[in-house]
Amino acid sequence: MDISVVVPLYNEVESLPELTSWISKVMFDNGFTYEIILVDDGSNDGSWDMILKLKESNSFIRGIKFRRNYGKSAALNVGFEAANGNVVITMDADLQDSPDEIPALYRRITEDKYDLVSGWKAKRYDPITKTIPTKVFNSVTRSMSGIKNLHDFNCGLKAYRKTVVKNIEVYGEMHRYIPVIAKWAGFTKIGEQIVEHRPRKYGKTKFGMSRFVNGFLDLLSIFFVGKFGKRPMHFFGTMGTLSFLTGLVISIWLISDKLYYVAHSLKVPREITAQPLFYIALVAIIVGSQLFLTGFIAELVSRNSHERNHYQVEERI
Numbered sequence: 001m002d003i004s005v006v007v008p009l010y011n012e013v014e015s016l017p018e019l020t021s022w023i024s025k026v027m028f029d030n031g032f033t034y035e036i037i038l039v040d041d042g043s044n045d046g047s048w049d050m051i052l053k054l055k056e057s058n059s060f061i062r063g064i065k066f067r068r069n070y071g072k073s074a075a076l077n078v079g080f081e082a083a084n085g086n087v088v089i090t091m092d093a094d095l096q097d098s099p100d101e102i103p104a105l106y107r108r109i110t111e112d113k114y115d116l117v118s119g120w121k122a123k124r125y126d127p128i129t130k131t132i133p134t135k136v137f138n139s140v141t142r143s144m145s146g147i148k149n150l151h152d153f154n155c156g157l158k159a160y161r162k163t164v165v166k167n168i169e170v171y172g173e174m175h176r177y178i179p180v181i182a183k184w185a186g187f188t189k190i191g192e193q194i195v196e197h198r199p200r201k202y203g204k205t206k207f208g209m210s211r212f213v214n215g216f217l218d219l220l221s222i223f224f225v226g227k228f229g230k231r232p233m234h235f236f237g238t239m240g241t242l243s244f245l246t247g248l249v250i251s252i253w254l255i256s257d258k259l260y261y262v263a264h265s266l267k268v269p270r271e272i273t274a275q276p277l278f279y280i281a282l283v284a285i286i287v288g289s290q291l292f293l294t295g296f297i298a299e300l301v302s303r304n305s306h307e308r309n310h311y312q313v314e315e316r317i
């Protein structure tokens with residue numbers, strides 16, 4: 001099979017007929033063998049019934065239905081597991097991504113030998129409240145990840161070599177960082193392709209202001225995971241240990257200073273608690289042990305979270 005198109009969707013009932021017939025038309029015109037994997041991420045607007053209905057007249061459609069809404073990352077992940085095509089294309093369901101881009105993306109993988117090609121919506125029809133944060137997000141991600149040639153990490157339209165999707169795990173809010181996850185997994189040939197950005201035709205966006213909060217938390221976790229590997233929180237443990245040791249060294253110095261005075265019975269013996277250094281040492285020791293505990297707890301948590309994706313599939317067709 002040439003291509004698997006994976007579409008995560010949450011309450012997109014109106015778009016589905018047009019989306020699936022358009023994809024099928026592109027595939028037919030180009031002579032591709034393909035499947036359309038529609039992942040219903042717990043919709044409650046009748047999207048699943050629509051998928052069942054569309055399936056009756058379009059045998060290239062497969063459907064996976066989540067028991068509830070688990071988020072775009074989980075939906076992509078389950079689609080990746082199910083995909084059979086040599087090239088996997090991901091695409092949003094809202095018709096903002098154009099299926100007409102599929103043949104060119106496909107060739108970038110098969111002919112130019114890219115592992116991953118990410119769409120770049122160079123011209124966007126979004127309000128400025130979305131474009132500016134997006135620009136900041138992309139430039140920070142670019143510098144943190146070292147993937148210098150991408151402008152639009154979060155574009156829903158992407159193409160992957162099959163081995164890539166079978167060897168990465170997309171979890172939490174990480175759908176915004178798939179090129180970064182792929183790079184960590186060792187797939188370094190990552191390219192970009194300018195694609196058309198179309199206005200959302202039906203329904204409304206599923207990511208409101210929360211995208212900024214979640215995106216920021218993702219950035220932090222990306223930074224820590226990138227720097228400290230599987231145990232991001234070693235960072236806190238290290239800071240804690242350093243702070244604790246600093247406090248310890250100062251205390252030892254204070255005590256030996258005091259002993260020196262006593263031993264040589266020098267004039268007025270200096271009281272340890274009368275010295276500013278004593279308070280610095282105290283704070284360093286307290287802060288140090290708290291940070292260390294934080295790191296330790298994080299360590300316990302990270303050791304117990306082997307399975308990040310806990311989604312449940314209710315039905316497959």
Ligand code: UDP
Pocket residue numbers: 007008009010011012041069070071072075091092093094096156204205206207
């Ligand atoms: N989506 C999903 N699960 C969610 C939220 C969104 O599968 O919990 C899908 C959504 O149906 C769409 C794609 O992810 O196909 C992108 O979402 P949206 O268009 O709302 O995001 P935007 O284009 O505004 O960034």
Ligand code: MG
Pocket residue numbers: 092094096200205
């Ligand atoms: Mg959209």
